[in-house]
Amino acid sequence: PLAKNDTSRARLMEIIQHDVKRLDRLITDISDASRLDAELAREDAGTVDLKKFIDDLVAVSRETTRNKKAVEIELKVAKLPAGAKGYFVVGHDLRIGQVITNLIENARSFVPDEHGHIAISLARAGKFNIITVDDNGPGIRAENIDRIFERFYT
Missing domain, CATH: 3.30.565.10 (Histidine kinase-like ATPase, C-terminal domain)
Incomplete structure (x- = not known):
């Protein structure tokens, strides 16, 4: 396992949660930008x-x-x-x-x-x-x- 004890396991979980939130924001930004490009083209x-x-x-x-x-x-x-x-x-x-x-x-x-x-x-x-x-x-x-x-x- 990557985490050998409770402390390293908790730290690893924090890193994973932070990265998941960052990736979620990035996906949302990409989706919003794509929608924006389409809207600006027709409005x-x-x-x-x-x-x-x-x-x-x-x-x-x-x-x-x-x-x-x-x-x-x-x-x-x-x-x-x-x-x-x-x-x-x-x-x-x-x-x-x-x-x-x-x-x-x-x-x-x-x-x-x-x-x-x-x-x-x-x-x-x-x-x-x-x-x-x-x-x-x-x-x-x-x-x-x-x-x-x-x-x-x-």
């Missing part, structure tokens, strides 16, 4: 008001805090430059929501159990809308930064 994009959209997502995230780790979620919206009509983008609102929700939930999972804080900001830089999700968790290790946008990287 037309629409105009999304990011300010209103993010306001709603943050409100929902604050509500779901009751069943999860208590986290302060702050929303900061920068003043629009003169002449700008709003924070609008053309896209698929469900998918934009999924990306932002994933970022918020990822941040929530890494903030400290006490005094966890997530700051979501919306700003404009030239013609671009910038959404930032920042938290007081440990951050991403430097060696992993280049890989975070790889498909299925966890």
Whole structure:
């Protein structure tokens, strides 16, 4: 047998359970990506008001805090430059929501159990809308930064 005693058996079980959860997430991600590719191919994009959209997502995230780790979620919206009509983008609102929700939930999972804080900001830089999700968790290790946008990287 691989485990010679109760301690090594328990440790091996922890490793197996962790890997099963990781593989389950990976399979779910692959399935979601496949479904997303098919949906994006057949759906037309629409105009999304990011300010209103993010306001709603943050409100929902604050509500779901009751069943999860208590986290302060702050929303900061920068003043629009003169002449700008709003924070609008053309896209698929469900998918934009999924990306932002994933970022918020990822941040929530890494903030400290006490005094966890997530700051979501919306700003404009030239013609671009910038959404930032920042938290007081440990951050991403430097060696992993280049890989975070790889498909299925966890």
